[in-house]
Amino acid sequence: MEQAEIGLIGLGVMGSNLALNIAEKGNRIAVFNRTPARTKEFVAEAGDLAGNIIGCETIEEFVAAIRPPRPIIIMIKAGDAVDQQMELLKPHLSANDIMIDAGNANFHDTIRRFDNLKDSGLTFIGMGVSGGEEGARHGPSIMVGGTEDSWKRVEKVLTSISAKFNDDPCVAWLGTDGAGHFVKTIHNGIEYADMQMIAEIYGILRDGLGMSAAEIGDVFGQWNKGRLNSYLIEISEKVLKATDPITGQPMVDVIVDAAGQKGTGKWSVIEAQNLGIAATGIEAAVAGRVLSSQKKEREAAEKIFGLPKPAEKPHDGMAFLADLESALLAAKIAAYAQGFAVMAAASKEFGWSLPMPTIAKIWREGCIIRSQFLDEITSAFTKEPDVANLIVTPAFSQMVKDTDAALRRVVSYAALSGLPVPALASALSYFDSYRRGRGTANLIQAQRDFFGAHGFERVDGKEYHHGPWGSGASIY
Ligand SMILES: NC(=O)C1=CN([C@@H]2O[C@H](COP(=O)(O)OP(=O)(O)OC[C@H]3O[C@@H](n4cnc5c(N)ncnc54)[C@H](OP(=O)(O)O)[C@@H]3O)[C@@H](O)[C@H]2O)C=CC1
Ligand SMILES: O=C(CO)[C@H](O)[C@H](O)COP(=O)(O)O
DSSP states (O other), X not given: OOOBSEEEEOOSHHHHXXXXXHHHTTOOEEXXXXXXXXXXXXXXXXXXXXXXXXXXXXXXXXXXXXXSSOEEEEOSOSSHHHHHHHHHHGGGOOTTOEEEEOSOOOHHHHHHHHHHHTTTTOEEEEEEEESHHHXXXXXXXXXXXXXXXXXXXHHHHXXXXXXXXXXXXXXXXXXXXXXXXXXXXXXXXXXXXXXXHHXXXXXXIIIISOOOHHHXXXXXXXXXXXXXOBHHHHHHHHHHHOBOTTTOSBGGGGSOSOOXXXXXXXHHHHHHHHHTOOOHHHHHHHHHHHHHHOHHHHHXXXXXXXXXXXXXXXXXXXXXXXXXXXXXXXXHHHHHHHHHHHHHHHHHHHTOOOOHHHHHHHTSSSSTTOBHHHHHHHHXXXXXXXXXXXXXXXXXXXXXXXXXXXXXXXXXHHHHHTOOOHHHHHHHHHHHHHTOSSOXXXXXXXXXXXXXXXXXXXXXXXXXXXXXXOTTSTTO
């Protein structure tokens, strides 16, 4: 039997769709799944594509079915499962074979796996894949980390299966070892912020203005034709207009308001903190999911405090809807600017030289945060690849100037109505902090010096000084 050019392990949601995508693009692929019944089922359901697929029930059979040197994609549950799978695979591989972890790995694990294989003759690629089930099947955005040589060996097949924005493939080599998985993690962090902000706007429309799910869906449908055009707004409209087949209620109204999370948002926040970058939108989104999951506590608290009466409805409903649209854009700018700032800091820290314009480019199609907005980010970074913060580029500073007043009005309305908008409010505070040359940390420095003799810099000199705090202060 003719050998396959590539192998794939893990026929779950992502792996099975990626395998069909690879087969459809004319590549012969061998597949293996821990539970063999799934492999049989997958091949049986592959239809016309089955001719390009070799289903294997054992690892030995799987490895033998791929032409050396073998590129092998591992698309399984992230974490220990990947280490276990790699250990099972390793003894069967030969020099120059490449193991490609395509799951949502923590980039620290990717660096460790990359280093562990360095002297083995085998190669490791850590590859972020975004786009969910549909993306995997018809064209995901792919973020590759590893050696440049290993990238060149898989570039052709990855380019063939990736999403395309116009004719540009949404796949790129972003740097060594953990670069690809780091960028995927921040992609997901931004995804969390974007989703949280959309949910907060939904909350204002539902609980402040009293709109039905379908009416809110219409609003998002309108916005999707404008500056907020994006996959997440598009699916929000579809979700809000869907009906529960069991009760006939809007589907969204019968879903428990407790969000799951698998780790990438939390990792984004941890890395941002480690790198000293304020990623307030992502932090708010992760905290928002945590609070959402404390449903019983929230219900008990509502019994104690009740809910505040919503503020008086805005007199000009249409103007307020326009404010909400602008507010969402303003907050989105803050979250994306923060995400890119985290990547810039990581690039320096880990020596990756992450290409910001390329990252924005490969997020324009295929991935969950794909949008028109990312094309504008691509243009801004192409003009100024090393800019400190996206919000100071000419295009984005103008957008902020055009929208920040609306964000202020929306956050004020939400605060007066007792409606939680942690991500929108964090974006406003971020702008207000970032653009204010003289802040209030002088008082914090004085307090630190008072209780801990930490010293402070004076506005009229560079050396550290202590204040005249008198008795009771720790320096006396
Ligand atoms: N779903 C999504 O939208 C996206 C997911 N990802 C990432 O892709 C990866 C796969 O996700 P997804 O396809 O959704 O997951 P699924 O739950 O659909 O599938 C999980 C797969 O992992 C296999 N598996 C689990 N544990 C082990 C193990 N110990 N050893 C070997 N195989 C194991 C399962 O095999 P078995 O059938 O035997 O249980 C199955 O093939 C994850 O890292 C996920 O975070 C990335 C982008 C988007
Ligand atoms: O990577 C993805 C999308 O880009 C996956 O869907 C991931 O599972 C999303 O994260 P979480 O489950 O934490 O919401």
